[in-house]
Amino acid sequence: MGELISTVLFLFVNGMIWGLIIALISLGLSLIFGVMGIVNMAHGDIYMVGAVISISLFPFLGNFWLALLVVPLIVGFFAAPVERFILRPYEGHPSVTMIATTGISFIIQQIVLATYGGIPKKMLNPWPVSFNLFGVEYEGYRLLIAVISIGILIGLWLFLYKTSYGILVRASIQDRNMASAMGIDVNRVLMMTFVLGCILAAIAGVLAAPITQVFYLMGNDVVLLAFIVVIVGGLGSLEGTLFAALSLSCVEGILSAVMSPTQSRATILVIMIVILMIRPRGLFAEK
């Protein structure tokens, strides 16, 4: 009995840590949709690019923590022109942006396949310490991921709710035209939001690189869960997204004790459909 409890607790913690990574990704997704009306199908690929660049740069940087700082900046640097020159005309039309970002997703995947190769790699564990957690040896790095992502989430919250720039972003989520009429340079807010969303995904990618297989399709799996999370939480609702990310990942983590990963993913899908039937706009939607 004690063993069962410790297994369940272990899976719960594991699910929680993936939940935090998924939360970083899906908050970006939700933010981008909420502010700009873009359904970013390439979000998983940005996560993948974050992981891939951190592995490719490792020989030059020689340090994982430096990569955690540098890689998001590189990704953000490339994200800005994509928003300005490719996505800007379609903003506010979810279907069109979805098609356009799918095109971008194909381009990113093929470029990575051509340069980085198709063989999965893994980052060296940057903090090889292990803790005894509920009677199970647990990798210290995974706990560190939790600490770092919670830190970033708090930072994001402070940014959105305590800085004047955050007010601009939230005003643009609430009513873009009105924000524009009040003299806010909405275009700049849009670009910065897109960059911020991509940076969050890239950070998630760097954090996940040591605990998962890094290859050019790794984003597909994660973005699927991220989309489910965003839908369940309610599109554009940040607290809903956070809640759904943590709870769904824990449920999936615990389900994986009794069934195959695919079956637990299918169960999550059923949960999503049931929630959509009761609340067609997600748990935390306003209308």
Next chain:
Amino acid sequence: MENKRLLSWFATLSLAIFAVLGFTLPSGARSLAIQIMVFSIFAMGYDISLGFTNQCSLGHSIFFGVGAYGAILSIAKVKTGAIGAVGSGLGAGFVVALILGLICVRLSEAYFVIVTAIISAVFHLLAMDMIWLTGGDDGITVIPPALFSKFTQLSLSNPLVNYYFVLLFLTVTYLILVRMLRAPLGKVFAAIRGNDTRALFLGYNVFRYKLIAFIISGVCGALSGALYALTLRYASADFFSFYWSIVPIVWCLIGGLGTLVGCFIGVALMSIFQYYVSAWFTHYLLLFGVLILVILRVSIKGVLGYVLKRGGG
């Protein structure tokens, strides 16, 4: 009015060209032509959903895959003829489209797109996982069946029979769809495309009409999947992959949304392009992505839409 006549001339001409090409083309190009016809059915169906009722589904790979497996499994397990196989593909497609439609059609635009995409991704995962049923990535291979199980002279292993078998279905699908769109049903679709809130105010049950469009579109996808599987003589989990949800959008966008037959052009261009480019460039999907962005930027109405605008003044 002028446009409608132009479109039906275009469709008749295309079908006539396909009929002539059947016995004139060499075998390699003939199989490419079969592919174009099969995909045209898929694309016409997709146009009903995106072009006529504004439902941008990213879940059509489900119907394609379900149709393909419906056909292949009925041959492998029950030993039906080709007609029976297509029939069971259609049946399976109808059931799945009905269920998915009931879940998804009610949702608003962004939710609809994302939820259909999620469901199709999960179908793909399940198809890869349930190897006992689907054969996973390796798929299931069958011997090409006779048209009817008792009547063995006409078998799909004969490429000419295969060609005209597909052409028959393309023609029938086109005639049925055109008839539907000219009926009052088509007028309601146009009303919904124009402004679905207004259609609701006029007393139409928008949900029901959108559901009908979704199901028609899904059944066409299943038919196309069944024919594709019968032509290739196999089906694999890859039929559910996201690629098959994206290509119909590209076909319709290139050819012209809302023209029903414009997608013939899109399918033909894409298939020929893919056939020749993938031979010398492995990262074919890269060009595909660029192509999507270029089409969206240049014209959302596509080739035929452009011609019609020019011709109609």
